[in-house]
Amino acid sequence: MSPTEEILRDAESARWELGPRFQDEVAARVSEEASHLASRHMHRKGDGSRLRWQRGLDRILTSRITGIPAMASIFAIVLWLTIEGSNVPSAMLAELLVDTLHPWLKAHALALGMWPWLAGLLIDGMYLSGAWVVSVMLPPMAIFFPLFTLLEDFGYLPRVAFNLDRLFQKAGAHGKQALTMTMGLGCNAAGVVATRIIDSPRERLIAILTNNFSLCNGRWPTQILMATVFLGAVAPPALAGVVAAGSVFCVAVLGFLFAFGSSWLLSRTVLKGESSTFSLELPPYRPPNLLRTMHTSLVDRTMIVLWRAVVFAVPAGAVIWLVANVSVGGHSLAWWAIGALDPLAWVMGLTGVILFAYVIAIPANEIVVPTILMLTVLVSGSPVADAPGAGVMFEADNSTLHAMLVSAGWTTLTAVCLMLFSLLHNPCSTTLYTIQKETGNWRWTTLSATLPLALGFLVCSSVAFVWRYLAG
Amino acid sequence: MPYRVGESNAVDVLQVQAGDALKHLHESEYSQTSATTASVAGALCISLQRAGEIVGELARAGLADSHGPAIQLTGAGREEARHLLRAHRLYETYLANETGVATEDWHRRADLVEHTLSRQEVDALSNRLGRPQYDPHGDPIPTRDGSLPPRRGRPLLEMPEGSSAEVVHLEDEPASVYRQAADAGILAGARMRILRRGADFLRVAVEDRQCQLPLAVAAAIQVEPCEAPPAVKPLSSLSRGEFGRIASLSATLIGGERRRMLDLGLVPGTRIERDFDSMFGSPTAYRVRGAVIALRREQAERIFLEA
Structure with a gap:
């Protein structure tokens, strides 16, 4: 036997003498050595006063009496700043990209001799859909994400996860899911990316699969519109505003309840076998670094999400224009599809137009309402004097809108079911793509689409059934 | 997967x-x-x-x-x-x-x-898996060329009253017996003191508590004699502001969970202080090696301090 073989054999048999708890020993020695090095080479600056105010702040932010109001008000301020702050820039962008640049482009393209169908496809379809997504999506995200990142950098967000962990644990999830769900209020795709902070595989998958139940910023406009135009209208005028705001709030809360419920379900069924560990570090509070905050929130979050959305929205714009303009057997493709979807939609308290709009507007929830309006005009004729041509998405003021939708057969039930379906349907294609990238697994991506769809069908049909039964 | x-x-x-x-x-x-x-x-x-x-x-x-x-x-x-x-x-x-x-x-x-x-x-x-030598039950895994160390352990039932033993092997069949032992915190690596042998049970002290094992369960356990385990109390028993030194991690912390605790520096001898609770009572923030780490109650019950 050569010396090498002998050494290998000895090493092999010596391995057994290390014992089963060998890993523990190694970890203990590594920790010991690390703290030894740290105590020799690290200098501590400052005195105990910093530690004292940090501890004091922790007591305030994590106690039940002061912590909950603090959390609720910080959350409310962030949402209020986002919604109020994005109104003006959104209107300005829409004015520039949709109201000014779109007719200008169309007129010049036609003047230059472009075929009308090509101008329709490129400008009414692709350009308009991209412009719409940018003007609705960019301002809220550019406000929401920096605010969120500031809180993260300051060290507050880990405390929120710490505070709420018990609730999430009961649903089989991780406290950090509170953060990814909040992030989902801005954008589900960003919420899914944010689940990277959850380092336990099972809880991370739960957070990914349920993020869609956070009502994202692309769906708020649909909710607010339906609540104001239909629900506010049935309430006494003095209460209209309260009823409208209250019903949107209820839908958002319902979303959180569904997130908890499905987390609980997933952790006990399909995800039972995934590995689960918990750890959460509470870093010291520190003044946020503004430059870094702007960079992470604007470049890493806002722009990436926006870019993905535009990439998906532009081809969808072409599809939307085509289904409205390509005719087979005397009717547009959209007309056929809507007719086919009508029976299913009736069961769910919706209309074929709404379901079809959700199919072709899958790239972004932002363009669902404009698509619904365009399709309504397409199939039921236009009571609106200045409605643009087939395949051109548009918005209208509230009273015109109400008249138009009612003449297309909409009722309060339709509005309620649309609000519910807007909460409970498959994620937009940007989010689906992100889920596929983050999990690397088609099974999870499919589940993330089918779970909310199934729930949406169930909830909408039940509501429609009960509603019609009560209404006689 | x-x-x-x-x-x-x-x-x-x-x-x-x-x-x-x-x-x-x-x-x-x-x-x-x-x-x-x-x-x-x-x-x-x-x-x-x-x-x-x-x-x-x-x-x-x-x-x-x-x-x-x-x-x-x-x-x-x-x-x-x-x-x-x-x-x-x-x-x-x-x-x-x-x-x-x-x-x-x-x-x-x-x-x-x-x-x-x-x-x-x-x-x-x-x-x-990083070429592990022992499986989670504490049994040696044969190497690639098929070598195994000599068998360790003797039946727990042969140990006299008052002696101390470390679990080296636990029969994983039948599953009901295995589960009873595991629920009592008796897994490979657990140290216990044998208190009393009854007609149809064995009373032992494991970690911070005592339990009574049916003989069928005790018969499935192989042990090695060891020195008497020190008295311990769970980390969760600390009150706010109190501190202690880690004595051991429960034998029921295995696999990824155990590794996570070790990676956080929760190794024997480490000073750990209970800092503050979250608003629903769990998790709790502990101060360890200059960092603040949150642990759930179920975790803190399985980390033991020197009593």
Whole structure:
């Protein structure tokens, strides 16, 4: 036997003498050595006063009496700043990209001799859909994400996860899911990316699969519109505003309840076998670094999400224009599809137009309402004097809108079911793509689409059934 | 996910029974008892006739030899048995470290998978897991060339009252016995003091509590004598602002969970202070090595401090 073989054999048999708890020993020695090095080479600056105010702040932010109001008000301020702050820039962008640049482009393209169908496809379809997504999506995200990142950098967000962990644990999830769900209020795709902070595989998958139940910023406009135009209208005028705001709030809360419920379900069924560990570090509070905050929130979050959305929205714009303009057997493709979807939609308290709009507007929830309006005009004729041509998405003021939708057969039930379906349907294609990238697994991506769809069908049909039964 | 095998995978019943018989012969050889057709029938829960057929098949395949009533493994048989054992124990380690499959399901799943893994796949699994030497039950995993250390441990029931012992092996069959032991915190690596031997129970002190084991459970436990374990109290018993030194991690912290605790620096001798609770009582923030770490109550109950 050569010396090498002998050494290998000895090493092999010596391995057994290390014992089963060998890993523990190694970890203990590594920790010991690390703290030894740290105590020799690290200098501590400052005195105990910093530690004292940090501890004091922790007591305030994590106690039940002061912590909950603090959390609720910080959350409310962030949402209020986002919604109020994005109104003006959104209107300005829409004015520039949709109201000014779109007719200008169309007129010049036609003047230059472009075929009308090509101008329709490129400008009414692709350009308009991209412009719409940018003007609705960019301002809220550019406000929401920096605010969120500031809180993260300051060290507050880990405390929120710490505070709420018990609730999430009961649903089989991780406290950090509170953060990814909040992030989902801005954008589900960003919420899914944010689940990277959850380092336990099972809880991370739960957070990914349920993020869609956070009502994202692309769906708020649909909710607010339906609540104001239909629900506010049935309430006494003095209460209209309260009823409208209250019903949107209820839908958002319902979303959180569904997130908890499905987390609980997933952790006990399909995800039972995934590995689960918990750890959460509470870093010291520190003044946020503004430059870094702007960079992470604007470049890493806002722009990436926006870019993905535009990439998906532009081809969808072409599809939307085509289904409205390509005719087979005397009717547009959209007309056929809507007719086919009508029976299913009736069961769910919706209309074929709404379901079809959700199919072709899958790239972004932002363009669902404009698509619904365009399709309504397409199939039921236009009571609106200045409605643009087939395949051109548009918005209208509230009273015109109400008249138009009612003449297309909409009722309060339709509005309620649309609000519910807007909460409970498959994620937009940007989010689906992100889920596929983050999990690397088609099974999870499919589940993330089918779970909310199934729930949406169930909830909408039940509501429609009960509603019609009560209404006689 | 690789290596995951569903219940529906068709595994040849004959092949499985032959494999189980081989493992039984190996276990007998390893524990220096003799195997017979009757013991094979007993271990596999099959008829004597069927056991005889299987032994005959093993002998024809050159894997076993019978001398009178005693059946022995041949060199090739020993090699095959250790491959199965290696596959089984590595797969259990995989389930413990990288999945959330419940402890009592490991054995059953590994039994299904061990027959389907080739030698290359087993080696790849070993590399992926960082070449572990022991499985989560504390049993040695045969090396690639089939070597195993000499058997350790003696039956817990042979230990006198008042002595101390460390669990080195816990039978994972039947599952109900295994679960009772595991629920009592008795897993490989746990240290206990034997308090009293009753007519049909054994009273032992494990970690910070005492428990009464039915004799059937106690009989499934193999131990090594050890020095008396120090008195401990759980981390969760600290009150706000109090501190203590970590004595040990519970034997029930295994796989990924145990590794996470160690990575956080929660190793014996570390000073840890209870800082503040979250608004619903759990998790709690602990100050350790200059950092603040939140642990859930269920975790803090399984980390022990010097009393």
